[in-house]
Amino acid sequence: MNAIVTVIGKDRVGIIAAVCIKLAGLNINVLDISQTIMQGNFTMIMAVDVSQATASFAEIRDALAELGREMELSIRIQREEIFNAMHSI
Secondary structure (H helix, E strand, O other): OOOEEEEEEEOOHHHHHHHHHHHHOOEEEEEEEEEEEEOOOOEEEEEEOOOOOOOOHHHHHHHHHHHHHHEEEEEEEEHHHHHHHHHHO
């Protein structure tokens, strides 16, 4: 199953590394990544494969949210089909 991870917050060194390390620790593969800086704000969208994850989807969501709190970022994950349904016309 694929999912979409979004990361938003004030730009600083190490955001991509920290998120990727957390995902790798959960055995989640990054399929695609797009990031940009907008007026000092970091934004990133990642497509990930959670089919081989070592944690439940709820545990993954909670682990990413905790990392977000630690780094003062908003980090969210949604199942790809829900993300697509929410963003289609």
